[in-house]
Amino acid sequence: MATRESYDDTHDLTVFPEGLRGRKILLCTESFGPVNGVSRTTLMLVNHLRSHGALVSVVAPYNHTKVNTFSPINNPDDGKKKQASYCSETRLTGYPLPFNPELSVVYPVRLSELYRRSFGGPPDLIYLASPASLGFQVMLQLRQQVEDAQVPVICNFQTDLAGYCSILFPSPLGDIASWLFAKVQGYLFRHASVKTVFYPSTFVKRYLEDVAGVQSEKLSVLRRGVNTDGFHPRRRNEELRRQWAPNGELILFTCSRLAGEKGFGFLAQATNELHKRHLDFKLVIVGGNRNSVVEEEIKEMFEPLRESGKVIFTGFKVGEELTSHYASADIFLHCSVTETFGLVVLEAMASGVPVVARDEGGPSDIIDQGKSGFLVPPDDLEGFVQKALELADDPGLRQRVSQAGRAQALEATWETIGNKVAWNMLQTIEDREKNEGSEISTQSVWLIKGLILYYAAIRRRVISKIVDAKLSFGLLTILGFWAWVSVYLFFTNMVHLARTKVPGLRVMVKSSRI
Template identity: 70%
Template sequence: MGTKSHDLNLFPPGLRGRRILLCTESLGPVNGVSRTTVMLVNQLRSHGALVAVVAPHNHTKVNTFSPINSPGGEGPSFNEEVRLQGYPLPFNPELSVAYPVRLSELYRRTFGGPPDLIYLASPASLGFQVMLQIRQHTSESQVPIICNFQTDLARYCLILFPWPLGDIANRVFAFVQGYLFRHPSVKTIFYPSTSVRRYLNHAASVPDDKLEALRRGVDTEAFNPSKRREQLRREWAPNGELILFTCSRLAGEKGFGFLAQAAAELDKRGLDFKLVVVGGNWNAVIELEVKETARSLAQKGKVVFAGFKVGEELNAHYASADVFLHCSVTETFGLVVLEAMASGVPVVARDEGGPSDIIEHGRTGYLVPPDDLEGFVRTVLELGRDPRRREQLAEAGRAAACQATWEGIGNKVAWAMLDTIEESERDKKRGALETRLPILGWPLPGASVRRLVLSHLVDAWLGLALSIVVGFWAVVGSYLLFANIVHVVKDRAPQVRAAVNFISQR
């Protein structure tokens, strides 16, 4: 890639006026991935890059992305934002599976023609379609691609679905991702943590020369110890209890089962605390299942489910806590950990995924082996009873977070974009690209024939993609329906037993 030879304190002036098609699976401040994407889009546009964003519709109807005009006083000469039809994920309606769409249609609806570069943020249903269709283009018409691998879909499948469905889905995702990422049109794949690099290397067989580390930044003005609110603390803990805090979408793969066990054990050992949970799930059944894991503690008044928070309210919730608990083992980065550190709140996290790279154990926070419940509880107990130690970790964590600026991270991406565009232009000028059909290797007699064959081939692949989507959702839908029925039966079982007993007694 060559970004290391550039001054990452500077934005590349050569990217101004370049056309970038950015495709993302979610858009708006609904999660760490989409918040990262929004920050990048804003930085690119503020320096004059022409960025058109394509994403599925946000079915939650909140936290939508607000485009900004390019500098110069006049509006952009392209469509800044295109929303696609899609099907919301049953277990996370913030995200949608994009219905099959032609790449040529995306070009037409954004810039009116091919862009200079395609950037895929956390590619899944939409990103896979783009990479699949690029493969069907002749080499001379392929637009170079940069991917940012931010979501470990394979790991999610292992947790969400029972064996053997989870294991099968995990292997399928690894195969598909490797097949798509290894294609020459994909020039760079940014990865956020060491664990993700291992996955891409070993499970997906992506070569090293395509991989480039890219951390995330944090807004240290927004996430700041100065946002602490004593009134909020009194509402949570009127008797001065220790405030344990976590922020996450309420879903099983986020480690709430582990968190509930840890909190129950802390209660048994006499720690006087309140556990504050920020986040929710637009699927009410999934959210209820997560809350059920902490039912006994909630009945004791030890847990506060605060719901979704954004903006200043979210900043205040972070800064008003005493200890941040991170129990997920599926995070490719774990932006919430960095946000907690920036807010001056010490972190205790399971040593898996992104947090392992963010936290310097013993100095900016604590890392505990992912399956060591006893070690996690013991660490929280010790930290909860040692205000001076919490203060030391908070200061060191804040200092470390202040080094992770969005500007430097955005500049690194921008330099990679410019390098990729210029390299592609040099290749085309040298005339080194072939005019064969990539997937079959057949020489074709003319451009009109090539276009006709490619059009039919793309239609065939889109038909196949639609079949895969429908088949996948048939399996997932059946499983979720079964899980929901089981949940309802378990929830109503005590009432049914009581009714039966009443009838039998009469």
């Protein structure tokens, strides 16, 4: 059987497939807009497909502001009203996650309702970006349909939910949650309706094959691109550098959502070690968390260095302000081990900033060890500190790594990545059409076909209640798991809140850690 990878060899990825123009694509994503790296990647894909004439209808949960964050781009070559009407965005209600209110668990929704609200009927293809609460519902409902009615699905695996669970929850709850997620993902991805599962790194491929049990022939690697015009060394801002480091200190930098699973505990330890070894530096951390309790807990990890001004938290940054922050740094420190890709690493390389990262997850595939950056074993704190010191002490080495990183980033274009997805979409749609058209059109065959369809219609009506019951059970299982997660995180947040509001309790907790 041909793998999804083999299709790439037959297509020119510098060219968008003309056959995808006018095709109806229902794109379901767990977040959309300038929320995080995953949603920014999805936004780039949607813009790319629509600008070339594909009819893309986006379905996503409301974000924390309860407003849409996307301005559709119409095809410049086709001003038809029909196409403009499909540049739509449908927002669904859900329950915001306590530890990250920008993400929501979508309430139950019927697939037929999504069809109605997008194209008025089934699309040619369904694309699931980082499927979780919404994507799981879509795949689960497709399993309940007869084979002829199953719209083909392409999934893009971008978030390591199982990995997050193992970090967020104490043992053995974390291990149980991680195991459950792997089983659910494998059960859904292995179904025949799912034609391709894109993965961003070798780390994720091993998980999908060995843990989730997804068929190898379905897997296809899909890297991420970076805007090398926006993230560019020329964005370096000397005035900004003087604000951060008025005495000419070395500027260490990182950019991430402030959350426990992002490796800030490791970064805090590394920062303390660098301080003990008398490195004259300022650490600038870009990012935040809509949950103020979680954000404050991360900031507390860097005391007393934050209080003395050696660690600077800037909050969220976007656009040109974000790119200036990147390019104005001297060294980028990446400490997360849960990144399926690690877009921030590629953004730092494009900005001409040398990177030191833990050798786990996506960054392991991005960095060319010793040339475009440095990788350190994930638990090797001493090795991480030594590489940071090596770069700090050698401006020539920083310059060489910076140039190699920038050259590597220039090869990762959104155009090529978007075209790869587009070719895969067209191939999947055409495969389905070929299968539907391969039957011999004789009267006897069509008579048999009609009887089969008639029987199938009766069967669907007779067992509709059973199907609805199975569907409801599946949805309740998913919602039950998310409810369990929310209850656990609610009580965790209460503990965090008590620590921030009751000084005596905070001292007691810190003393117990010592």
